Amino acid sequence: MKPLQRILHVEDDISIQEVAKVALEIVGGFEVTSCDDGQSALSRADAWQPDLILLDVMMPGIDGPTTLGKLREQPSTQAIPVVFMTAKVQPSEIEHYRAIGALDVVIKPFDPMTLAEQLRRIWEQHHV
Amino acid sequence: MSDIDVQARLAALREQYSRRLIDDLQTLMAQSREMSARQSGVDFAALDVLRQGLHRIAGSAGSFGYTALSRDAREMEIWLQTALENTNPPTPPMLTALHDRLQDCYRALESPPLSEVDEPQGSYYLASGDRAIRVAVLADGDTETLIQSLSGFGYECRQLSGALDPHRTWSSWHPDIAIVDTAKVAEEIWKPAMEAVPEAALIMLSAESGFEARLNAVRHGAQGFFTHPVDVPSLEHRLRHLVNLPQQDPYRVLIVDDDIELAEHFRLTLKMAGIESRVISDPQDVLRGLRDFVPDLVLIDINMPGCSGPELARIIRFDDDWLKIPLVYLSAESDAHRQAQALALAGDDFLVKPIADVALVAAVTARAQRSRQLSLALARDGLTGLIKHPAIKELIELEMARGQRTDTAACVVMIDIDRFKSINDTYGHGTGDYVIRLLANLLRQRLRRVDHVGRYGGEEFVAVLPSCSLENAREAIERIRVSFSQLECVAATETFHATFSAGVASTHEWSDAETLLEAADRAMYEAKQGGRDQTRIAVPPR
Structure with a gap:
C-alpha cells in the first residue's frame, strides 16, 4: 500500500488553514499545500498531484460537492481520493457525501492533535 | 519538531x-440586536447571515x-436553522434571548481577566519590578542634588567617591546603571570600576559638549551622555528608557x-525573528485585516488576481487612519521603470522576490521600527512625551467600557501644578518647561505600567488608573504629591520647590468621559481653594 504523504487542503478560512497545517505537517509529518477556494483547488490538484484532498464543504464560490464533481471530470484528478470536512453532522448528510464519491467525512471542529491520525486511519481503511 | 514546538x-x-473571535461575536451581537429591534416583519436574509x-x-x-x-x-445555529425552515419565524423576544446568549459567550471569552487587570491593586511603589533600580553615581564633590532628585523618582542611589577603592563596593551591590562624572573622576579610577560591573549600563557626565567628547563616550560603550549642569528630567528619561528597553511589543506585519x-x-x-504577522490571501479582506490586526507595516504582492498591488495600496491610502503605515511591495519585478511606476501610484518601497530571509527581516524591522516611532510621536506631546489631550479622552472611554465589562472601576486624576504662572514669571519659561517635564517623568515613574498619563493642557495633567479604587488612587497620588514637593527644581541661579493640586474621580460615580473629567477637574479646583498642594476626591451630588 502506498503511504499517505501529500495532502491538498481546501478551506476558505485562513485560521483553519493554519491550524490544519500545524496538525498535518508538524504533528502528522505530511506534506501539505493549502488553497482557499474550489477553483484554485482544481488547478493545484492537477499540478501537484496530491495523494488525498481534504475538502471543505461550505465555501463561497464553488462549494465542496461541486468541486468534487469538477475534480472527477478532470482526467488528471479523477482518481484522487477526497475527504470532506464539514461542520454539519446529520447522519443523512454524511451518507449523501459518501454517495457522491467522498471517501469519508471529517467533522469540524477537528482536534489538531488527532486530525492526522484520523486521516491516516481513513486512508488505511480504504486501501486494505 | 518537538511537542513543545x-x-x-x-x-x-x-x-x-x-x-x-471577539470581533465575530461582536458582529453577531450587533446583528441580533438589530433584528430583535425591528418593528416590521422578519428579515430572512439577515437571519441567514x-x-x-x-x-x-x-x-x-x-x-x-x-x-x-x-x-x-x-x-x-440549529435553533436558527429550524426557525428559518419553519413557517413561524422567530419573535423579537426569541431574538433578544439569542442576543443575550451571544453576549454570555462573549463574556465567557473575555472573563479570564485581561493581563492588565491582573496587576495587584495599589502596587504603586515602583513601576519597574521587584526591587528599585540601582544607580551608582561615581563622582567627586557635590552630587547631593542629583542623588536626591533621582531618589525622588524612586531610584536607589549610592554615591561612590573616586578616592575610595570603588570596585569592591560596586560589584557586591550590583548597580543597574552607573553614572560616571568624567569631569571629576579620572579614567584610571572609573574604568576598572566599570569592568567590575559589566552588566551595568554606563552614562557619562562630561564638562565638554563637543563632538570629540561624545565620540569618546560612544567608544567607551556609554549609553547616555550629559553635560554639566545636568538636566535631571532628560537624565531620568534616559534611565527609564535603558531599564525598560527589552519590553517592546513585537512588530506586526500584514502580508x-x-x-x-x-x-x-x-x-x-x-516569526523566527520575533515579528508577528498575519496573512491575507484575498485583497478584499485587507481593510478588515488592518482594523483587526493594526500592523506596523503591510507587505503587498504586486501581482494579484482581481486587484493589483498598487491598486490595493491606493485603496488603503483612501483611509486617513492608515496613512502612516508603510506599504511595501513584494514583487518578482526587477525592472526599475515599472517599480517606479508602481511607487508613483502609492506605496513606499519595493522588495524584490526571491528575497533572502535575512534581508526580509532586516527590511521589515527597519521600516516597522520607523513607523512605530512615528505613530508614537504623533500621539504624544513633544515636551513631555505624554499622551496628548484627544488621545487621553479616547483612553478614558476605553477604560470605562472595560470597567463595565469586567465590573471594575477606573479612576481619573486631574493634576495641576500650583502657581505655575509665577514660576514662569520668576524663573523664565525654560524653567517652567523643566518643572513640567519633571512632573511628567515622576508620574510615569511612580504610576503602574497599566496606568495612562496624559498632558491635558499647559501645566495640567490627567492620569487614568484602571482597576483602582478611589482610596488607592488617592493614596498613590498623595505619595507622588509629597515626592514632587520635595524635589529640588534647578533654575539658573537658585533652587526651589514646586507643588501640585489634584482631584480624583471614579468611573463608578460618573457615566461618561466628559462628566467624569469635569468632576475630577472640580475636585482639583477644590484642592486649589483649600490651600493647594493637596488631593481631593470628587463627591457626586446627592
Missing part, C-alpha cells in the same frame, strides 16, 4: 484566532480549544499575497 505554534494560532456566522464559529472554535463555544454556537505557501513562508521567517 507544536504546543507553542498552536498557542500562537489560538491567540490569533481569539482576536478574530447570522446563521452562517454561527456556523463558522461552530466549525472552527473547537480546533483552537474553545470547545464549549463551538457547542453553544452549534446549538444556536497580502495570493500565494499562500510563499506568504506562509514569509510569516514563519518573520
